[in-house]
Amino acid sequence: MEYSSSLPRDGRTIVVIGSSTGGARTLEVIFSQFPLVDAAVILVQHMPHSMNNALCRHIEEISFMETGIAEDGEAIEHGKVYVAPSDLHLKLIKNRTISLFDDRKVQYVRPSIDVAMTSLERRENDRVAGVILSGMGSDGAEGICHIKSIGGTTYAQALRTCAIHYMPRAAFATGRVDEMLPPEGIRENLIRFAGIL
Numbered sequence: 001m002e003y004s005s006s007l008p009r010d011g012r013t014i015v016v017i018g019s020s021t022g023g024a025r026t027l028e029v030i031f032s033q034f035p036l037v038d039a040a041v042i043l044v045q046h047m048p049h050s051m052n053n054a055l056c057r058h059i060e061e062i063s064f065m066e067t068g069i070a071e072d073g074e075a076i077e078h079g080k081v082y083v084a085p086s087d088l089h090l091k092l093i094k095n096r097t098i099s100l101f102d103d104r105k106v107q108y109v110r111p112s113i114d115v116a117m118t119s120l121e122r123r124e125n126d127r128v129a130g131v132i133l134s135g136m137g138s139d140g141a142e143g144i145c146h147i148k149s150i151g152g153t154t155y156a157q158a159l160r161t162c163a164i165h166y167m168p169r170a171a172f173a174t175g176r177v178d179e180m181l182p183p184e185g186i187r188e189n190l191i192r193f194a195g196i197l
Helices: 023-031 049-062 113-118 141-149 166-173 183-194
Strands: 013-019 040-045 066-069 080-083 089-093 097-101 127-132 153-157 179-181
Touching: 013 023, 013 113, 013 141, 013 183, 023 040, 023 049, 023 183, 040 089, 040 113, 049 066, 049 080, 089 113, 113 141, 127 141, 127 166, 127 183, 141 153, 141 166, 153 166, 153 183, 179 183
Parallel strands: 013 040, 013 127, 040 080, 066 080, 127 153, 153 179
Antiparallel strands: 089 097
16 A cells, blocks of 8 residues: 655644553554654653653654654654653644643643643644544544644444543544544554655
8 A cells, every 4th residue: 555645844634542441552553663654643642650751662663753752842753652751731823833831630640631632733734643442431533623623534443343432432533534433444544645755
């Protein structure tokens, strides 16, 4: 299968993935041999702080993407996965710069997928996508609606493949999910969406 990207040179392709309970196995499938893609990937995973570094190392080991814990004020670059640190919300400023902040929990969690996704802006040369994986609660449903409202592409994990289906189900219930897919399908669609770097 061939992939290509026709993004203007000053544009950005941004993928925000939201994952919680049961999402680790899905992430393993998505990122296994995941190529270097022409996108910045923001990963918001609900997890204890002690797991942050291990998750980054594992994604970097099984994929071709540079992966690290997101830092406040960091400019996003294509070909990188930015993992939101535990206990801090992450948002993007003008789709270009990461902002981390300690504010009240949203949907009982921090970092919140909704906070990250709703920070995305409609910008002429940018392309955005949102993905909701296995998890408890409804974090990400509002974010999916927002991404769709600014012309983005939206995916959620097929319920039958989820360890915990509440987050994908809540996203699907908004009517704003383009496709419900198994992990392998999400992987292929993200590669196609972003294009090879």
